[in-house]
Amino acid sequence: MNQNLFFKLLKNFKIFFVFFLFTLSTLVELKSKNKWEYNMENLKQPVLKWKYSEDNFDKTINKKNLSKKTHKYSVIKGIGQGITVNNYPYPEISNYVPHGFVEDNFKSSTISIRTLNKTRGCHGDLSHCADAILNIDYFPIKKENYSLGFKHTTQSLSSRGIENDKGTKFGEAQSLGFKSAWKLNQNWSFAIGGENVIHFDKKTDLGRNYYLIFSTYRELNDSQTPSILFFNSGFGSDFYGYRGNGFLGRSSCLGSNTLTGNETNKCQWGPISSISLAFNDRISVNSEWFGYGYGIGLGIRPFKDSSVSISIYATDFIPGFPDYNQKSCIDNSCDTRLYSSLSISF
Structure with missing residues (x-):
């Protein structure tokens, strides 16, 4: 039985060996008929040599698009009483x-x-009637859609009138306020705040001025x-609700000396x-x-690469007009006064 199995295996091996030799001879014959070889000439490509040319260079640029913003909406942010548009400071x-x-x-x-050429009701020249205050705004919290800051005000920047016990010494009449702002959507923002809320002495006499304000804008190009129209509207207390303008009501101002x-x-x-x-980013009419x-x-930003802003107003x-202010002026008749501002942000 085992002997028969051996002869069968031997027979099968002979058949496999013959098939192997046949296949090998066929492959050798095919190779001899198809002689492939590697040819570097087929891989050589012409070398491209680039050369800079200014010929017709200007014609390839659409200069009108260089001055256009690359995004759909402007990003409006605040810096004090001014703003930035797409990170460009504005007046x-x-x-x-x-x-x-x-x-x-x-x-x-x-x-x-902020300077005044004269206070309302003052009778005299510039040296006796001019006034100024110093404001320092500091915002420790600034998010994409929210910010919180504080305003420190020094009302007395001279010692005028102290010889008659009618004035304040330099550095007196200091106070602290706050401002909290939210971006509601792409076009609208909202803030609540207050100026001169905390008095550090009894000399502050500019009121405790709380406010709620909405702001929006419209781009013109x-x-x-871009040229932009800005609108601010809301209501406020004390200085903002002075005399005849205070018809919306009364409330506690959380302190006296109002x-x-x-x-x-x-x-x-x-x-x-x-x-x-x-x-644009250099001049505004307000x-x-x-x-x-x-x-x-007018608001003016005189230096291109600086946030310095200058403004001057007539009042x-x-x-x-308004009639409720006339009794505050000399002979119940108010004259034109000027106020101005110089600011820098950093």
């Missing part, structure tokens, strides 16, 4: 009326000096630094608003209503 869009835009992420502080409280901690509330046309008065003026130039 201020109002002076007394706050705006509701979230503070710029790249700026933490703004220092500004699509350049990198403008409209009649020696109480109550104060009046009234509407405030402003409108501004920024032609108009504002802030209760205590109104103003029309009380409409005879008899």
Whole structure:
């Protein structure tokens, strides 16, 4: 039985060996008929040599598109009373009326000096009637859609009148305020805040000025630094609700020494608003209503690569308007006054 199995295996092996030899001979024959070889000539390509040429270079560029922004919407942020548009600093869009835009992420502080050529009701020359205050805005919290900051105000920048016990010493009348702003959507922002909320002495007499303000804008072109209309509207207390403008009601101002409280901690509330046309990132025309008065003026950013902003406004130039302010002026008749501001953000 085992012997028969051996002969069968041997027979099968012979058959397999013969098939193997046949296959090998066939492959050798095919190789001899098809002689393939590697030819470097087939791989050689011509070398491309590039040469810079200015011929017709300007014709290949659409120069009109270079000045256009590359995104659909502008990004509006605040820096003090001014704003930034797509990270470009713009001049201020109002002076007394706050705006509701979230503070710029790249700026933490703004220092500004507001000057008056004379206070309302002062009779005398510039040396006796001029006034100024120093504001320092600091924003420790700045998010994409929210910011929180504080405003430190020094009202007395001279020692005028102390010889008659009618003035304040340099550095007196200091106070602290706050501002909290939210971006509601692409077009609208909102802020609540207060100026001169905490008095560090009894010399502050500019009111405890709380406010709620909405801000929006409309772009007028699509350049990198577009022309934009800005609108701020809301209501505020005390200075903002001064006399006849305080018709919205009364509330506690969380402290005495108010403008409209009649020696109480109550104060009046009234509407405030402003409108501004920024032609570009260098100049704006502004108009504002802030209760205590109104103003029309210019905002200018004189240096291209700096956030320095200068503004100048005229107020009380409409005879008899508003009528509730006339009794504060000499002979019940107000004359044109000027106020201005110089600010820098960093």
